[in-house]
Amino acid sequence: MSRLTELLRQVRKADPQLGADLEAEITALTKRRTFGLVFEQHQPEAVELPGRPVRRGDKVRVLPPRGETKGGDQRLWRVTRIERVDRQRVAHLAELGAEEPATQAVLADDVVVVAEFRDRIYPGLVETGRVERGGDKPFHTVINAENYHALEMLTYTHRHSIDAIYIDPPYNTGAKDWKYNNDYVASDDDYRHSKWLAFMERRLKIARELLKPDDSVLVVTIDEKEYLRLGLLLEQTFPEANMQMVTSSIKPSGSQRGDEFSRVEEFIFFVMFGEANPATSTTDMLRDADGDAKLATVTWQGLRRRGSTDWKRAHRPNGFYPLFISYEDGAIHSVGEPIPLSQDRYSVTSPEGTWAAWPLDPKGEEGRWQVSPARLREQLAEGTAALRKADHDAGTASVVYLKGGDLAAVRSGAFEINGRDAEGKLNIVPTALATRKAKTMWLMPSHDASAHGTALLSRFLPSRKFPFPKSLYAVEDTLRFFVKDKPEAVVLDFFSGSGTTAHAVMRLNRQDGGRRQCISVTNNEVSADEQAGLSRRGLRPGDADWEALGICDYITKPRLTAAICGQTPECAPIKGDYKFTDEFPMSEGFEENAAFFTLTYEAPLSVRHNRAFERVAPMLWLRAGSRGRIINDLGEDGWDVADSYGVLENLDQADEFVAAVGAREGIEIAYVVTDDDSAFQMVCRELPNGVLPVRLYESYLQNFEINTGRSL
Incomplete structure (x- = not known):
């Protein structure tokens, strides 16, 4: 531009008007020019x-004959009609995108449905198994799906509710490490980088819709092949975020690069939104922590619910129950049970020698306790709850307890306990608190992908191979910086591969008693080496023997099942111990729950007419927090209430449904199946405060008719 500026100066001297005209045209052209990352x-x-x-x-491709290893016809066809001939389904096809479309008729089994990224989808889920060892904890979920479509599905269940996304996308090395349009991208492909950037941008744009805008993080790992382009793409896609890049040593022995330097590192981009920032640590990730340490302790909370909303007895009737106080020593004699909303508290008879204390505010209005009677009894017994004082005249009591991360930390053994105090509370001895900020160069032995990725995975799946799994401890450390103080964080990995991210979240939960959950998305592709052999055997994607060797079914699901249960797929105890932050035998497993799903593609008409409820049902469960059972069938009554949500189809039973929702603690969402807006509003008015009403199937259909991620 400096040469052009000089020429303009000379022109203006010779002909001011011509100079002004040229300058105006150049300015207009400059405004139209694209700056930054340019790609197709x-x-x-x-x-x-x-x-x-x-x-x-449907849009389809015709498959090659069984036994053929070469790629088939890549043209796209539209199914114009389907008929039955000799008990077989025959699809009649018309070619797409041709001036003079060809037509043909083929067996329906010899075509495969194709979805382009601009095509609107209406997703569902089919459960394919679950593991339950975590009691009432939320479930980790694994979704077998093309990740772009899985992300679209999550815009209905988790829009702006994800705390952290951790992804390890394809590195685009040209060595058959990822597919684009059902074909591996080779190193000599002229559009190799544009394809990768277009592929990533589409997914990142939907990821934006899932992250919490006020406090969340996107973590992306990459090697030297695409890190420059990825950095620019992240800056352009998320201009409002704060971004940093960390260099991390992941293979001290080095990966050979021909005649180049041996690579030992990868790059980690942290894209931080709102108030998100990395927590302090006991190490700076470059060298061991040293110097003086601050002290950490716990905060005792009041048991009676306070605040401007959701504190009254009517909000949570199960939180209104008596504490029976002994006349003799003023201690808690016992904890009563909740009474119905219609019952007067004065009608409750106290055990002999006691009086009843209730959760009343200073004005005497009936409120509620924050935990269930069973939970309070448990915490009183262990010393994590205690009576501070009781007022017989006012009929109330002041009780303190530990909750959330504080309770989890005490139960996990993070603090030294020195008996109990006069009130019965545990005497908790403060401990050293992490005070160091991590540096942008990580040299952690625990992040060695060979020792703690490949070798570790072989303990869980001894006879199965997966290329380049991440170090379990590297992912754990990375996430800890952002979910350490979020014991109920939701973490998403939509390039989940072997399932390391979910495994790391389980480790974090064990360390502090957290209830974090991980959503893992992976497809069920088989490796490039296996595909040819399977094809020669006459198998195709979709066949049971082919799918059994796919990433999701062969690696991800078995690895997480083994991690939870402490046993290999062959039912042998897993050998070895976890290392570093939390050391214990791998055979102990985890007190966690996991559920496995496959994404389906539904017809909108079937959804609208309530004929796809079984496939939509898991999505309703996901949106309500992935806790407890899934409501798959509404039965004869036309309604049901589970652990965290309820579904009402038969509006004639609305009174019974509303009563059941109000009587159960922890209900967050009520789904109402109706096309009648006035009927929906009627149910909304009757639901307890704090329960979110959602109209089916209007909310579902509207969500997937939005052009999410398709603006390119």
């Missing part, structure tokens, strides 16, 4: 959906 954003992307039943109107 409109690179077409499509994904094949084996196993999806073929319907009239």
